């Protein structure tokens with residue numbers, strides 16, 4: 552077994568930086584390459600890799616050049632959703648032309664914008680014979696992993712399986728214009744953030760060690776709404792911050808979504824997963840939460856109940872920042888701080904897991920198949936929201952389905 556995995560990052564934005572922080576806690580990997588269309592940003596990311604001592608990263612001129620370098624064993628796909636297919640196409644084209652010795656590809660959530668794109672991405676990596684990993688950090692978050700392990704080992708083994716899981720991811724809105732544009736991102740907050748919660752509830756309800764198929768989604772019911780950002784004053788403000796191409800008066804995307812999934816467990820019982828996501832949550836910053844409930848036990852997790860709080864009086868008029876918590880909304884008063892966010896949100900354990908799987912050749916805990924299943928559930932949720940009814944899973948006609956939000960034709964529901 553090789554001792555170290557050489558990693559190349561595709562994309563050098565917000566998420567790539569979180570992975571660099573995650574790699575600080577991974578001993579058998581080196582970040583050796585970065586490619587991003589913006590060379591200056593790629594250089595900054597490579598410099599950060601060096602400063603964090605996670606690898607002597609070079610900036611490459613193309614994905615093809617990264618694939619061709621035998622020093623790189625795996626690529627982490629951290630580009631925008633709209634570039635997923637073209638990024639994977641370039642990787643497999645380079646491999647087909649006999650370049651490099653790439654072993655694996657790990658891809659950020661969501662696997663793609665819709666099911667046909669997700670299928671294309673999954674088929675391409677399979678045909679190229681690449682190991683593949685689906686990067687869903689929240690299932691690796693130490694609190695989620697430990698809570699699930701203990702709940703199942705103590706509570707479920709003595710008193711019966713859990714029957715209800717809840718998860719939520721909420722903040723005040725994404726940092727870059729493309730997230731807000733349905734066509735580029737694939738939808739609104741449902742696509743962007745429900746991908747986490749859908750997998751988290753399923754993961755919590757699945758017995759550790761049991762296959763994904765031991766819990767079968769049978770019905771999906773969802774709703775979407777634009778609660779804040781299509782209000783005229785906020786739509787105007789959004790355009791001012793994000794640019795004229797983000798116009799929620801004409802092309803809104805949902806900033807709130809809720810969903811409920813009925814699962815059939817392998818013992819024939821009905822268990823429920825509930826999820827809520829929001830870009831219209833104003834609190835100290837990003838709030839990730841989850842619950843798992845069973846007949847004689849429960850677990851709960853909330854990242855804003857962090858154990859560390861700082862207080863700043865009104866005399867402390869510092870500059871705006873995200874130094875206390877991701878998507879921070881305030882700098883004054885009593886504020887929670889999430890120490891080592893990359894570890895708390897699961898990036899560190901996630902990166903460690905996929906590095907090990909790629910080095911040993913073992914199948915990772917999450918593959919592109921899991922990412923594909925998440926996209927199927929999200930597209931079913933959009934169908935349910937558009938039709939205003941519960942939908943049996945999997946519905947027919949999911950392949951060619953593009954949510955109205957992504958087509959730019961969605962009209963928020965009026966009272």
Ligand SMILES: NC(=O)c1ccc[n+]([C@@H]2O[C@H](COP(=O)([O-])OP(=O)(O)OC[C@H]3O[C@@H](n4cnc5c(N)ncnc54)[C@H](O)[C@@H]3O)[C@@H](O)[C@H]2O)c1
Pocket residue numbers: 561562563564565566567586587588589592629630631632634638659660661686687688727
């Ligand atoms: N796991 C999480 O919680 C989490 C958090 C944030 C983002 N993400 C995911 O990570 C991905 C990147 O999001 P982000 O927040 O870093 O976005 P971002 O806009 O901050 O960064 C995107 C990066 O991709 C680069 N890029 C632009 N065009 C590209 C192309 N054609 N091919 C490859 N790269 C290109 C940009 O230059 C930039 O460096 C998205 O898929 C997003 O959904 C996941």
